[in-house]
Amino acid sequence: MGFTYLDPTKSAKFKDRYVTKIDETIKTYKGSETGDVGIIGLPSSKSSISLSMAANAPSTIRSGLSSFSTYSATQQKDFDDMRILDFGDVPIHPTSVENTLDRLHISVEEMLKTEACDRYIMLGGDHGVSYPSIHAFQKKYGRIGVIQWDAHHDVRNLDDGGRTNGTPFRSLLDGEILNGEDLVQVGIRDHSNAEEYDRYAKEKGIHVYTMDDVEEEGVVSIIKKEIARLENQVDMIYLSVDMDAVDQAFAPGCPAIGPGGFTSRELLSSVKKAAQHPMVKAMDIVEIDPSKDVRDITSRLAAHVMMRFMYK
Amino acid sequence: MGFTYLDPTKSAKFKDRYVTKIDETIKTYKGSETGDVGIIGLPSSKSSISLSMAANAPSTIRSGLSSFSTYSATQQKDFDDMRILDFGDVPIHPTSVENTLDRLHISVEEMLKTEACDRYIMLGGDHGVSYPSIHAFQKKYGRIGVIQWDAHHDVRNLDDGGRTNGTPFRSLLDGEILNGEDLVQVGIRDHSNAEEYDRYAKEKGIHVYTMDDVEEEGVVSIIKKEIARLENQVDMIYLSVDMDAVDQAFAPGCPAIGPGGFTSRELLSSVKKAAQHPMVKAMDIVEIDPSKDVRDITSRLAAHVMMRFMYK
Amino acid sequence: MGFTYLDPTKSAKFKDRYVTKIDETIKTYKGSETGDVGIIGLPSSKSSISLSMAANAPSTIRSGLSSFSTYSATQQKDFDDMRILDFGDVPIHPTSVENTLDRLHISVEEMLKTEACDRYIMLGGDHGVSYPSIHAFQKKYGRIGVIQWDAHHDVRNLDDGGRTNGTPFRSLLDGEILNGEDLVQVGIRDHSNAEEYDRYAKEKGIHVYTMDDVEEEGVVSIIKKEIARLENQVDMIYLSVDMDAVDQAFAPGCPAIGPGGFTSRELLSSVKKAAQHPMVKAMDIVEIDPSKDVRDITSRLAAHVMMRFMYK
Amino acid sequence: MGFTYLDPTKSAKFKDRYVTKIDETIKTYKGSETGDVGIIGLPSSKSSISLSMAANAPSTIRSGLSSFSTYSATQQKDFDDMRILDFGDVPIHPTSVENTLDRLHISVEEMLKTEACDRYIMLGGDHGVSYPSIHAFQKKYGRIGVIQWDAHHDVRNLDDGGRTNGTPFRSLLDGEILNGEDLVQVGIRDHSNAEEYDRYAKEKGIHVYTMDDVEEEGVVSIIKKEIARLENQVDMIYLSVDMDAVDQAFAPGCPAIGPGGFTSRELLSSVKKAAQHPMVKAMDIVEIDPSKDVRDITSRLAAHVMMRFMYK
């Protein structure tokens, strides 16, 4: 265009020629591309029991990626050739949660049908998005194993308010989309759940690890052990990361915060360990409400969770 | 109980024997009381187009009342004998907006059936609550006139998302609950509406006053003129106060803020003028999201709007 | 009252039939009830050396309880039958600290005289409240042992400003209400105290553990050892938890914050260990100024401290 | 010292050779200086009914002065030769309000005895400081007139809490330090006072102007009229500026904020008008709590109130 400095089509941000920022490696899916990892936003939070603006998280987490580079100092490897495809955000219905859940399910399903990528990351939204998302993966892959980082069981009854963000695993288990023995819950916290739901979890055979178990066994070793078990019984493994599993000092931007959860390092190292297994094909990250956060540190942590999953 | 200072049943807040705080004059309705003004909370904001936590406003506005006293220096009158009844908050449905709108409608209707009070204040929530609320009053009182303080027409089509907070007056007009000529809109702002909805407003005969009209005629004189017109054609008058009619400097806690709106004084004096008319029996206050506010100044302003309505 | 959804006497908050929130198990003391644990608010912070709004903490900590449930996943036990009595807040004197200290002392004393509960929690306020509170317990129980979590000794001289929040243990020791050897201080931090007060602590025989001692020995093992010592020499044990013992990243809402303190987990596990001993009958939690906090995380941590004390 | 750029004894802030910042013209009083205006800080807010950190205001207001220059564009005059003396802040007593009030009184009295300046500015603190301050001026000057900008009468009874920030004018009137007819109150607001205190004000002959009076007559014309009256009956005039007289949008940093108060321009022009009268010798500015403010805009407004007083 004959401009010396100006380029209306490009960001004017500072560029170091030797640094590749992660957002530079992300391409919008337009119908025929293939990639290593696909990203989709599920900006739904009207199903939350308490008022939540978690629907804003996909854009904040994506922004988080633009602050970090593709180079891993630990692995001594530059992932600038990793092909990341962005499938955009599913438009939600303003007044019907039911309709929104349908849209999420259909959209994840259609994304999988493209067979564009090998692995996928779903950005919530509240935890309600895991039900339609995991269901779509189960249809595609068959028997599914799930490792859930969470302070809560999320197996509430549906009579007290329908499919809220407190019910996704109840819906999956009762709907026989997921077997109890194929579900692992790590980080369950004291005074954050109910006796009835603990009983239900046991009855269904869910493998539950409280924070006390984590302190004793170590979260990485729990993950290792459970993946070794799951790999023999399921067809693929899905990680569901509810950020409120993390201590409130490290993840202040979750709707339901409290003390006594994971440190950042514990979360990152355990997701990394899980992601290294070839059967782990999908991950969702949920329950970040950017309006409650401090300097987006919870979204930045989520961006690093994505990196541990992508750059294995 | 034999305590010298302690009284577990009472607030430990400082008490000046000569000052009556407004909250001290509010009684919980328990089934048989009567009063001058009834208050009900309609904590619904999941119908909002943009993410909103306006459902938290009823409690914040009520708190605002506890900072102010019953004495009007202007009127030289102590309203400590005004009987205010609190009907509490309608429990909303976590995942169904439709169900919530039903609950709001039925609850306002049942409150009116008690005939406990002469006048009522409805605390939203988003503007979506005005549809079920005004409908209930129309059923009870007959032909209803509405004066709406708002930057927006709120007559959006329902096909793009159902009964959102952008549609209450569309629902009322299309549902023939309200005649266009019985609706007055003051404070409509530039670049906050659409040509189609302006056209619709004209077609329906809504009396629309933009902020430019307000600057020219003065809001109090507009209110005076319109009430004089309405009193001859309707059975009662309902005020619907969307706080985003106020300039962002005076009401920063609304979801849809912008410059060029009413000052606090303009809002208070115009509501006061309207409330003095005997046909004005009801008012709702909507669109305050306390999580976006600064020191609750928008809720404090709303508390003063209540006072101008109650203490006429 | 014939309302379908509305109940003016009840909160409209979402209710899951299987979850008991802690606030649902708290009853206001009205003169004859008995319970397992009594709670009293001591909203006094005008004795603070630096300006403090810690007097607002009792209500914020109580709110914190409403976010958590009675079920302990670790203990596999639902404490929904634990009877918690709330004695309310002591009204403080607006302009006389001396009068306020009297009111606090008399009120705690009168609460103990009711013999309504076996164990008690006092919610400050600044640390100045521990002097009148511990004094009341000493009168009732005899020789008293105190374990104090704190970055500071709180044995300042009284000539430089009277009974401030820096003096409670000086008042107790000099007043012979407490023996030095019956006082344990854990979490004392570098550059947060004075040589003279360290000397005084040694002279009086206080058992002092710095953060370096904590890093070496572990806080739980220190507590275990000191309780084993105290149980042979005192009649009851009182825990005094100054939240500024916790690192500023985990407890940003204290007036005197700094780095290098306890993590949340260290605080919770050590309070839990102490609370399990039958001689531990009382605890105060002090030095939270909610106006300085981030998302009430310090008050939420305090709520968990209460749970570790109550649900042993 | 042989440094090229460094000067350890001076601020490294940017300096424009032609601009004189106000703080550059302020000198610390050291025992023999004389000046045009004296400034003293009265950092007392433990007498506030509600928790207040207004004691921090003197330093924030002083900082505000460093953002502005000595040149008045309106008067076309540079006040860089105005001699301003700073008498520092009175050290308050940490636990005794009574002692603090004594210290304030004695310190203002001693400052006046220096006869160093012709006019004085007292920076609060809460409004409680006006009692000891005005008392000192009355002793020195004889019959004193007071113009008080305030939303509140501040004539509460003393039995409900002693000499709080709600009582200064009660103390002055009952103590016969000030005659009712010599006190002018402007900006009194609805629902911010009590009938009994309005009655007391009338009985004592206080000249009271509500915000409605202000809207009708204009604040500058009220001030003009009242000064013309006072000049014939008193020996000097003292201005007492409670910043909560200003609307919450313009002065969000006051403890007791609300809508419907003065705009910034109304405050500044009315103080300017008053300050031009030669009998106006003193002013206090009270009730700013910097911890509640937004970008110190209330303190910046206070700094401009000082300028209107100083640069007449």
Add this chain to the structure above:
Amino acid sequence: MGFTYLDPTKSAKFKDRYVTKIDETIKTYKGSETGDVGIIGLPSSKSSISLSMAANAPSTIRSGLSSFSTYSATQQKDFDDMRILDFGDVPIHPTSVENTLDRLHISVEEMLKTEACDRYIMLGGDHGVSYPSIHAFQKKYGRIGVIQWDAHHDVRNLDDGGRTNGTPFRSLLDGEILNGEDLVQVGIRDHSNAEEYDRYAKEKGIHVYTMDDVEEEGVVSIIKKEIARLENQVDMIYLSVDMDAVDQAFAPGCPAIGPGGFTSRELLSSVKKAAQHPMVKAMDIVEIDPSKDVRDITSRLAAHVMMRFMYK
């Protein structure tokens, strides 16, 4: 792509079919488009005397546009056919202000050479950007008239720090790019300037209006009068809007805030009046630091300033 709901290439934001948001009408300039108004970002703020993050404003102001629609209720006109071209942001040099000023100048010049639009809006950045920008317009259009909304003259000497944001008009006048008599400054405030610069302004023949002049004459009538004068002597008129001309209550996000400035309505109506004149071809908006703002209200006001300029 066969997606039912998903469209990776589009925003998932709610869309009302009848509403056109302003951002929907903005096109990126790619080399051959023409339009009615061109926008360019000049994200430079390292020339600010005080630390400033005003370089972030172009993106925040653009975001502001996405909250508002193209329909003007006052003019009864939908501006959805107004063609707005976005030339993007000029990349600034990280460590050389001089180089950055060159880049800004060259980029504005090259934009003008495209002759793509009739009128242009420059989004700063600090006020330093007006020098290179106005210079580019002067080269293109010949004798240029400038109306500057500002609390400050911005004619500081260059010896004390070079071309800071306090010097643009000094550079233009001394560089003979602009005649003093062709420069109008409205909103100059007391205690915000220096005697020497007032003298310089007079010497150069700048037409200066203080806030006192504005209160007396009215800002719209000043603008009318000055444009009538300018139209006879210049070839085009450039508006330079320093947002700190606005009162701190309405524009809290400027680096140099203070009381006593314009209200939002005064700013908007005066810019609108000016923009209606056919010789007004350009406008810059400067001195918004989004990191200091409250809910982006200063950027929202700036977005409305753009609308008043664009939709005349």
Add this chain to the structure above:
Amino acid sequence: MGFTYLDPTKSAKFKDRYVTKIDETIKTYKGSETGDVGIIGLPSSKSSISLSMAANAPSTIRSGLSSFSTYSATQQKDFDDMRILDFGDVPIHPTSVENTLDRLHISVEEMLKTEACDRYIMLGGDHGVSYPSIHAFQKKYGRIGVIQWDAHHDVRNLDDGGRTNGTPFRSLLDGEILNGEDLVQVGIRDHSNAEEYDRYAKEKGIHVYTMDDVEEEGVVSIIKKEIARLENQVDMIYLSVDMDAVDQAFAPGCPAIGPGGFTSRELLSSVKKAAQHPMVKAMDIVEIDPSKDVRDITSRLAAHVMMRFMYK
């Protein structure tokens, strides 16, 4: 002066006669004093790649010192006789980074020439200040060893923007002021650097420790090992503490925050270990932007880093 309480020359802050606050032991250097530790502020942050207000940090960190006392409980030692000299802040150039770097270099050099102290602390500012600072020390002391706590290598190329805060160690190495083998980098983090710069670091022989190395070996033991190596090859050791080496939960006030960094305790204990070595003569602390911080906790941590360095 005959004042009973007032002392215009002194702070009115509460004083405990037995407590020495650190700021009480700091003296302004006036030309002839000597001391143990010298402090200088390098308030430069216009060289930052991203917008930064880190230039404000020196004053915030100094304020942090006033909250802490000279007594170390761990060492059982009062450092009230430690003589600390403050050399003030270097005035920076408003528009020329180059000129600013010169000023910083010359000022540090001149400070060293005074030979007033044995050890020095430089308070940034961004990391760009380390280049002129270390250069000055190298000139004075000869071969210099540097231990750098940082998430980033800071060896970017200079062609993309000149001497930014991402280049100090590149400038030092390429300028042969520092040998690669004399530079130790601890805390290097994943996805925060580039392959090319890792390669450069290796080529130059820098000793690099990632956070994974830290987790494995422990930071104190790394420091011990590296100091043992350096002491045999260099003439003095300089510590360069970039606070973004610390995890975002513990140091939220850095421009470039992220998860997975040091805890406060790890930082403090490792700096303490290093400072104990007699060859460690200097330390800088950089990259704190107080405007981004929460309750100044990052500056408070920096103040404690200073204490660990000073009170060895």
